[in-house]
Structures are given as structure tokens and as C-alpha cells.
Amino acid sequence: MVNEIKRLENYSVLAEIYDNVMSDVDYVTWTDYIDEIILAHNPEAQEVLELACGTGTMALSLEELDCYNITATDASPHMIRMAREKAEQVNSRIHFQTMNFLNLKLAQTFDVIYMVFDSLNYLHNEHDIIELHDQVRQVMNPGAIFIYDFTTPRNSRSALRYLNKKQMKVNNSFRYRRNSSFNPEKKIHTNSFYIERTDRKTGEAIETFHEEHYQKIYTLREIEKIINKTDFAILEAYDGFELKPAHSKSLRITMVLQ
Ligand SMILES: C[S@@+](CC[C@H](N)C(=O)[O-])C[C@H]1O[C@@H](n2cnc3c(N)ncnc32)[C@H](O)[C@@H]1O
Known part of the structure; x- marks a missing residue:
């Protein structure tokens, strides 16, 4: 039939x-990479916000490091439901919330805001990318950093x-x-x-x-041009999962902004 x-x-x-579709993704290594970036750029950070957290795998992995208080948000209530189910199983203290990153409504501010796995690529125009940066700026503590990656052509x-x-x-x-x-x-x-x-x-x-x-899909040049229209300064544009500068052959680029 x-x-x-x-x-x-x-x-x-x-x-x-x-989680099954993403079973090849090494979230533990990716979490360590985000932690390395935090230690390099804002080592005293404690309050952390993840945007577009999906089913919460990275937030839960980051919590295991026992260094951060984590809030994690995603626009999809279905992804957040899955994240909460996983969190319950490990007695997590992460605060998971359904939230569009273009309309952040949070009662606190953060030392680190991060977003991984090409979630930025879901934004299709400059206006929305600038709006994301404006939203993030409003929930940042002094000295806070904003980390996100995007994939290239x-x-x-x-x-x-x-x-x-x-x-x-x-x-x-x-x-x-x-x-x-x-x-x-x-x-x-x-x-x-x-x-x-x-x-x-x-x-x-x-x-x-x-x-x-x-x-x-964006090039580094395109993203840099957009960031230059926001209040953010680019601290680094990293290649892949390295703490080395991105280049013309980078597949995934991680931006660190302040
Ligand atoms: C490729 S998944 C990445 C999920 C998670 N970061 C991970 O590493 O598995 C992209 C996520 O972005 C979320 N997303 C897309 N647009 C969003 C928006 N405007 N606000 C918040 N989340 C959004 C989707 O719901 C989805 O969970």
C-alpha cells in the first residue's frame, strides 16, 4: 500500500x-573544541547560553565538564522535548527552553553564547544574520564572547x-x-x-x-562583511576544529566574536 x-x-x-541520523558526529571532541575556545578567549566564563541546541547533546556534554551553568534553547519544541528527556535521564541541571534565536527572551545575561553545527546557515539573508547578532548582544555580559560555525560552498x-x-x-x-x-x-x-x-x-x-x-551557504568573506555591519569585533575565524585561522579551503569555519 x-x-x-x-x-x-x-x-x-x-x-x-x-540523534541516530547524527550518530557519526563526534560531539565530545566538538565540545572539547568549544571549551578550548572559551578557555582561550574568556577563561573566567561561567554562564553559558547555547542557541539552536537541537536535542541537547552538546549542552549535556559541556555540562559534564562541571565548569559552566548552562541554558540551552532551540526553536523546535520537538527537539527541546527530546533534549529534556535526555537531560532527565542524567539528572541534568541544564535549563532547556523553546526559543527562536531571532527573538531571545531571557531573564539573565551570559559570558558565552555559542551555536554549533551550521545552525547559522538556516538564516538566508543579511538582515536576519544582523538581527541574530543584535539579539545576542542584548544577553551578553561585559567581555562575553559569541561563538558560531557555518559551512562553506x-x-x-x-x-x-x-x-x-x-x-x-x-x-x-x-x-x-x-x-x-x-x-x-x-x-x-x-x-x-x-x-x-x-x-x-x-x-x-x-x-x-x-x-x-x-x-x-556562505563564504568567510560574506560573513565577515555582515559582521562588520554589527557591533561585534571578530576575534578569530578558525578552520574546522583547529585553533588555526580559516582559509580559502576551509569546510567549516568557527567565528569567535566579542
Ligand atoms: C543542524 S541542527 C543543529 C542542532 C544542534 N546544534 C546540534 O549540534 O545537533 C539546526 C538546529 O537549528 C534550529 N534552528 C533553526 N532555526 C532556528 C531559529 N530561528 N531559532 C532557534 N533555533 C533554530 C533547529 O530547530 C535545529 O535544532
Whole structure:
């Protein structure tokens, strides 16, 4: 029987399988990298805010270092629900909140605000990127830093083969397919997820969902130009997961701003 494909808002049913889809990502190393950046640029930092935290993997990993008080936010209530479930299992003290990073409403200010895994690429125009910086500025303590990464056109071209997945079984309840494409003229990277909820016994698809994720891909030059229109100064633009300067062949660039 062929199912009707239900088009969903981003990170709704994907939230259920997100950790499985990301199982190749080494969040522990990534957390250590963010911690290294904090130690290099604001070593006394205690109050930390994560934006676009997804299912909370990095916030929970950062909490294990026992150095920071962490608040973590994401626009998707489904991702936050998954994060809270994980947090409960480890008696975490992280405060998870559903929140659009273009409309931050927080009762405190922070020493570090960070956002990882190309969440910035979900912003498709200069106006929104500037708005993000304005929002962040309002929740910063004196001397605070803002850290975020973005992926480059070179990354989009080279990651296509890896990102295209034929059909992956998640557990007895889900399987998914990911189609990935990059439009170099428009600099739009599209990830289409077709997710099937399956019958536990027969493996037959019960429901099929579709999420279409569009990310705008930027060069370092473009991001620098936008930052220059904000109140932030660029402390560093790092290459990959190194504390070395980004360059023309960087795939992922991590900005450190003050
Ligand atoms: C690629 S995921 C990264 C999630 C998480 N940082 C990680 O490393 O797994 C992008 C996240 O950005 C969030 N996001 C996209 N636009 C957002 C916005 N305007 N405000 C807050 N979160 C947003 C999505 O809900 C999603 O959880």
C-alpha cells in the first residue's frame, strides 16, 4: 500500500530520529573544541547560553565538564522535548527552553553564547544574520564572547556523497532516506528527509513524512562583511576544529566574536 507523504515543519518528526541520523558526529571532541575556545578567549566564563541546541547533546556534554551553568534553547519544541528527556535521564541541571534565536527572551545575561553545527546557515539573508547578532548582544555580559560555525560552498560540494543516504533503518520504528543537493548559483544546500514510521513486527511503512531543509551557504568573506555591519569585533575565524585561522579551503569555519 502506498502512503500519503505528509509534509512537515522542520525538526518535527526528524527530532525523533535526529540523534541516530547524527550518530557519526563526534560531539565530545566538538565540545572539547568549544571549551578550548572559551578557555582561550574568556577563561573566567561561567554562564553559558547555547542557541539552536537541537536535542541537547552538546549542552549535556559541556555540562559534564562541571565548569559552566548552562541554558540551552532551540526553536523546535520537538527537539527541546527530546533534549529534556535526555537531560532527565542524567539528572541534568541544564535549563532547556523553546526559543527562536531571532527573538531571545531571557531573564539573565551570559559570558558565552555559542551555536554549533551550521545552525547559522538556516538564516538566508543579511538582515536576519544582523538581527541574530543584535539579539545576542542584548544577553551578553561585559567581555562575553559569541561563538558560531557555518559551512562553506566547498563543504557543500564535497559532502554531497556522504549526505545522500539511500535508506537507513533507525530502530524498529523508523527508517529514513536523505537526498542532498547544492545549487552553487543560489548557494542553497537542500536536505530532503523522507521518514517512514514502520510497523514493529512487519517492518511495513505505516506513515511517511517529508521534511525539506534549506541552508544558505556562505563564504568567510560574506560573513565577515555582515559582521562588520554589527557591533561585534571578530576575534578569530578558525578552520574546522583547529585553533588555526580559516582559509580559502576551509569546510567549516568557527567565528569567535566579542
Ligand atoms: C543542524 S541542527 C543543529 C542542532 C544542534 N546544534 C546540534 O549540534 O545537533 C539546526 C538546529 O537549528 C534550529 N534552528 C533553526 N532555526 C532556528 C531559529 N530561528 N531559532 C532557534 N533555533 C533554530 C533547529 O530547530 C535545529 O535544532
